[in-house]
Amino acid sequence: MEKYEKLEKVGEGTYGKVYKARVAGTGQLVALKKTRLEMDEEGGFRKGPSPKPLPTQVIKSFLYQLCKGTAHCHAHGVLHRDLKPQNLLVDKEKGLLKIADLGLSRAFTVPMKSYTHEIVTLWYRAPEVLLGATHYSTSVDIWSIGCIFAEMVRRQALFPGDSELQQLLHIFRLLGTPTEEQWPGVCSLRDWHEYPRWQAQSLARAVPTLEPEGLDLLSKMIQFDPANRISAKAAMDHCYFDSLDKSQF
Structure with missing residues (x-):
């Protein structure tokens, strides 16, 4: 010190x-x-006005570093479980991103409330966790990365739910209500109910300024079936990052 x-x-x-x-x-x-x-407090989250858009190369750089850091955690058997913008530290001058707050990485379940009973943000939470799955894997972090990616591009949250139900409905309205064919076992999850049947919308409408390669990567990160989500390591090799000088990391 x-x-x-x-x-x-x-x-x-x-x-x-x-x-x-x-x-x-x-x-x-x-x-x-x-x-x-001890865990005893949860920081709130900001809904402030949208600042100006991030340059595409900055988004690519931050997303690549986020995938690289997450791939490192996953290679060592560690899930983060609470990836969100507030847990990412950025050095603006050097253009470096670091993942912080690995506090939940050892906890077996993701708490919905903090010790002070404040609600924990649900915006980046994977649907299997919201639906009460007891076993989940590294793919929960990939879903969160996808939500962060879309937010960097849009400058506002992709799925800003204020309760578990609202969170799921936000997701279903964009991606369509999942079916057993799409996501085997979904109807057997603890908190599954019969939801309204929505049809999937175009991702390009939700994130209109994102280039086709970026939309392809995003779609692979926010797959309903956790088994179908891209891994952090595979994401690093995606063509979206072809224009990035990866040697700097």
């Missing part, structure tokens, strides 16, 4: 406080996270 001069508290997350600090000697500004050992 003697290497850093703490300047101000900039936020409070699920597992600790984040401070703005300066590195003694170099004067570089950094984020310091002070972690609590």
